[in-house]
Amino acid sequence: MITGNIDGIKKVMLDKIENLFELTIDNDKVFSYELVEQMNEISGIIKKELCVVINRRGKIEGISVGKIDSAPIPSIEVSSKKLSGFRVIHTHPSGSSTLSLLDISALIGSKLDAIAAIGVQENMEDIKINIAFCDIYDNNLTYNELKNLSLEASLQLNFKNKVDYIDKIIGSINTCEDQVERAILVGTDTEESLEELAGLAEACNIVPIDRIFQKKNKVFSAYYMGQGKVQEIANLRQLRNANLIIFDDELSGSQVRNLEEAINCKVIDRTTLILDILARRAKSKESILQVELAILNHKLPRLRNSNANLARIKGGVGLKGGVGSRGPGEKKLETDRRHIESRIEEIKNEMSKVLERKAVQKVKRTKNNISKVAIVGYTNAGKSTLRNKLCEISASDNISKEGVLEADMLFATLDTTVRAITLSDNRKITLSDTVGFISKLPHELVEAFKSTLEEVIEADLLLHVVDVANEEAIKQIQSVNIVLNELNAKDKNTIIVLNKIDKACQGNLDKVKDFLKGEKIVEVSAEKGINLDQLLHLIEREIPNKLVEKEFIIPYDRQKFISMLHEDASVINKNYTENGTYIKALVNEEIYERCADFEVKTL
Numbered sequence: 229m230i231t232g233n234i235d236g237i238k239k240v241m242l243d244k245i246e247n248l249f250e251l252t253i254d255n256d257k258v259f260s261y262e263l264v265e266q267m268n269e270i271s272g273i274i275k276k277e278l279c280v281v282i283n284r285r286g287k288i289e290g291i292s293v294g295k296i297d298s299a300p301i302p303s304i305e306v307s308s309k310k311l312s313g314f315r316v317i318h319t320h321p322s323g324s325s326t327l328s329l330l331d332i333s334a335l336i337g338s339k340l341d342a343i344a345a346i347g348v349q350e351n352m353e354d355i356k357i358n359i360a361f362c363d364i365y366d367n368n369l370t371y372n373e374l375k376n377l378s379l380e381a382s383l384q385l386n387f388k389n390k391v392d393y394i395d396k397i398i399g400s401i402n403t404c405e406d407q408v409e410r411a412i413l414v415g416t417d418t419e420e421s422l423e424e425l426a427g428l429a430e431a432c433n434i435v436p437i438d439r440i441f442q443k444k445n446k447v448f449s450a451y452y453m454g455q456g457k458v459q460e461i462a463n464l465r466q467l468r469n470a471n472l473i474i475f476d477d478e479l480s481g482s483q484v485r486n487l488e489e490a491i492n493c494k495v496i497d498r499t500t501l502i503l504d505i506l507a508r509r510a511k512s513k514e515s516i517l518q519v520e521l522a523i524l525n526h527k528l529p530r531l532r533n534s535n536a537n538l539a540r541i542k543g544g545v546g547l548k549g550g551v552g553s554r555g556p557g558e559k560k561l562e563t564d565r566r567h568i569e570s571r572i573e574e575i576k577n578e579m580s581k582v583l584e585r586k587a588v589q590k591v592k593r594t595k596n597n598i599s600k601v602a603i604v605g606y607t608n609a610g611k612s613t614l615r616n617k618l619c620e621i622s623a624s625d626n627i628s629k630e631g632v633l634e635a636d637m638l639f640a641t642l643d644t645t646v647r648a649i650t651l652s653d654n655r656k657i658t659l660s661d662t663v664g665f666i667s668k669l670p671h672e673l674v675e676a677f678k679s680t681l682e683e684v685i686e687a688d689l690l691l692h693v694v695d696v697a698n699e700e701a702i703k704q705i706q707s708v709n710i711v712l713n714e715l716n717a718k719d720k721n722t723i724i725v726l727n728k729i730d731k732a733c734q735g736n737l738d739k740v741k742d743f744l745k746g747e748k749i750v751e752v753s754a755e756k757g758i759n760l761d762q763l764l765h766l767i768e769r770e771i772p773n774k775l776v777e778k779e780f781i782i783p784y785d786r787q788k789f790i791s792m793l794h795e796d797a798s799v800i801n802k803n804y805t806e807n808g809t810y811i812k813a814l815v816n817e818e819i820y821e822r823c824a825d826f827e828v829k830t831l
């Protein structure tokens with residue numbers, strides 16, 4: 229049977245095409261002289277591509293008219309470790325023998341024995357032919373193309389030997405498609421955003437192997453992009469043997485399903501990637517619960533549209549687990565949904581217990597009237613490094629100097645940790661390090677991390693750390709501001725800490741400073757310890773609860789005031805007099821008022 233578009237083709241030509249089925253091809257050869265001769269003649273007359281599919285016995289199994297994607301190529305298991313046993317010979321009426329991206333993706337996607345393109349010519353001697361075979365490079369399926377062969381030269385090729393060899397290497401090499409996630413990144417925003425997406429992918433041990441760009445104004449709802457672009461991705465996926473497509477934007481459930489069906493590959497979005505990194509990093513009970521909650525909340529609306537084929541697709545590429553499959557499983561839809569809903573309830577209950585415990589600690593700190601300073605900033609800006617350095621310099625004696633993990637990786641810190649430091653005027657403050665922000669941080673994530681970010685919401689002062697060595701510093705500042713806005717913390721008193729000046733170039737530094745005109749800025753290097761004293765002085769100036777130095781004599785029968793001063797003020801000096809305990813201390817307004825009766829009035 230002839231497939232493809234045969235409209236308008238005369239009966240006599242159709243008979244000629246049908247007669248091709250009678251030909252048999254020698255096993256050693258890619259094709260025969262007669263086959264090429266007849267295909268060249270027919271294609272020249274009908275001015276359409278003609279495509280034949282030949283099996284290993286040399287028998288023609290199918291013929292199609294039109295582009296290669298209409299050819300009746302039998303499908304093959306993606307994970308199969310041998311060639312399909314079919315070769316495809318087709319004509320290009322244009323006269324060119326160049327194999328197109330579509331031709332190559334058919335070769336690799338269907339693991340064809342070979343694909344050949346015959347550039348149609350009037351004279352047989354002028355014919356040029358390109359023939360491509362599958363190949364393995366660096367554990368990946370790729371191709372090898374012989375270009376512009378004459379008919380004579382191509383008939384001399386020992387096809388059988390070549391195919392036997394390729395079959396052997398495909399079978400023996402353990403292609404990495406089973407273990408490694410190889411992703412094509414699809415950008416819709418800026419190159420920089422796509423670059424960051426590559427960083428996020430690497431943080432999940434995914435290998436980004438290629439990129440495709442789609443202008444934002446061309447976003448279509450059903451597939452997120454036009455069909456042509458989707459086809460381009462599908463071809464590139466086959467060509468590069470990718471097993472994952474990552475979109476640099478948020479996709480709806482139905483978009484994911486449509487794209488997965490069209491591309492025949494697992495598709496995830498930026499949010500899923502971020503959630504996956506967070507799931508890998510979460511260590512404390514609170515952050516584990518928060519990440520799980522965010523994952524479930526992200527999953528729930530998408531579950532209704534969840535792709536029944538996904539399991540098959542995933543199975544096809546042999547990926548077990550992998551990105552986006554962390555968290556509760558993918559069992560039957562309805563049970564899943566109920567399971568997720570009840571798990572969300574459970575998490576909320578567990579969270580409220582954790583929060584109760586935190587509230588007790590908070591009351592203690594509030595009572596002590598310690599000012600709260602929170603460090604915020606884009607991920608990898610150097611927040612934890614700064615916090616550790618400041619603690620090293622000025623840790624309160626009675627509070628642990630234990631550091632926070634600082635690492636050159638995205639989202640190194642997931643838990644807000646609070647440490648106290650003593651300023652040079654003897655006041656204590658708490659410094660909290662927080663989870664890094666990132667652009668396009670999904671709303672549900674900000675929501676889920678609200679309890680961690682409570683330190684930001686309740687801070688008296690924010691230190692907004694900026695990596696000025698990063699070319700994208702301004703954009704990162706803007707992204708952080710967006711999240712601060714969501715937390716209603718945008719108007720808080722803020723010091724902008726321009727970090728990594730040891731590494732930043734002057735041009736970038738000037739640009740950022742120009743952008744931040746009118747803000748309170750300090751330029752530091754947390755790592756090299758540059759200008760940190762300047763930062764500490766600025767903090768002293770900006771935090772509320774200014775302390776004043778006062779002297780008291782507390783009568784011996786009013787001991788509770790002594791404990792109060794020890795707990796809630798900073799005692800500088802203490803000795804015992806005839807009338808009571810003499811104490812010199814730095815006190816805030818509230819404590820001062822309560823102890824005012826015992827003040828030593830100096831004339």
Ligand SMILES: Nc1nc2c(ncn2[C@@H]2O[C@H](COP(=O)(O)OP(=O)(O)OP(=O)(O)O)[C@@H](O)[C@H]2O)c(=O)[nH]1
Binds near residue numbers: 635729
């Ligand atoms: N050159 C230079 N590198 C720095 C400086 N401060 C931090 N770094 C490096 O920047 C990287 C990130 O530092 P972290 O302190 O982990 O950054 P973070 O903002 O806490 O990151 P997350 O917790 O992932 O949001 C680390 O490799 C640090 O060594 C600095 O002043 N100069």
Ligand SMILES: [Mg+2]
Binds near residue numbers: 611612613634641661
């Ligand atoms: Mg950190």
